[in-house]
Amino acid sequence: MSSLTLRLRQRSLTLQAGRPLLMGIVNCTPDSFSDSRRLETVDERVQHGLELAEAGAAIIDVGGESGVTHRPQVGVREELERVVPVVERLVDHGLIVSVDTWKPEVAEAVLSAGAHLINDVSGLYHARLASVVAARDAGIVLMHTRAAPKTEHFPDYGGRVVADVRNVLGQLRERALQAGVRSDAIVLDPGPDFAKMPAESVEVLRDLRSLAVHGHPLLLAVSRKYFVGTIIHREPDDRLAGTLAALGWCAERAKFSIARVHDVREAADYLKVRAVLDGVEEMPSIDRDDVRLQWLHDDEDDDEGDPGGSREPLRR
Known part of the structure; x- marks a missing residue:
């Protein structure tokens, strides 16, 4: 089985083909669209992160601003107050920590606090973000979108949404490399639900193999997404079965991937059973x-x- 190494500052992760690593989500926001669980204190957020790691998450993704477009943008100071204490404590526990932000000022602060990876859902809206990441020898997730942060926009792709995703991800990759980010520190995200109608998100995921051409792992950010809810007519907290179906489909086609999920234990169980059925893990004896x-x-x-x-x- 082939493998790929992702290097994140002084840490590294080995990815196996067809077997996603898990990224667990810690929302430090009061208005997440997909998570009704409210973690009000730093202690609660840290404890949740530790529980996700114990359940099988290789990376903990901490977010201080919801992606919902009908709420005002969070200021840098408030975002830092939400995430920095959580990042510091999770890093102290030895975890690999990602921070979901598109602001260079936030990225600088959380990388100073020990974070290893910046999960940018803006498609390098601020060009300086890549330089901030490179200066710390950190990793970055580069996501396809055609919308500015905190705005809703559904462009007409003219029936070529997959080609647009492929081209934009290639451009983002080149911009990151030119800024000094290492090739083995880049993760690409097709961005389901971002500047895409549900059918367009599905079209992109159906063609994941064509997006893996650059040799970087793909982020499978399908957990509780709107396209899943559109298919099964369920609210975000009731989309686990649909999420696992999407995860299984994507894992087969992405080769090297990281699955960003809310329900880490359930996703880990799913992947473990699948690995045994695929013959890549041994069946427990009895x-x-x-x-x-x-x-x-x-x-x-x-x-x-x-x-x-x-x-x-x-x-x-």
């Missing part, structure tokens, strides 16, 4: 003489008060 599912109970003490032995029998 004693043929054991007629009970051992992982339901750690020891015989769990049967106290249950003389009938209600543990589920192994179907043989």
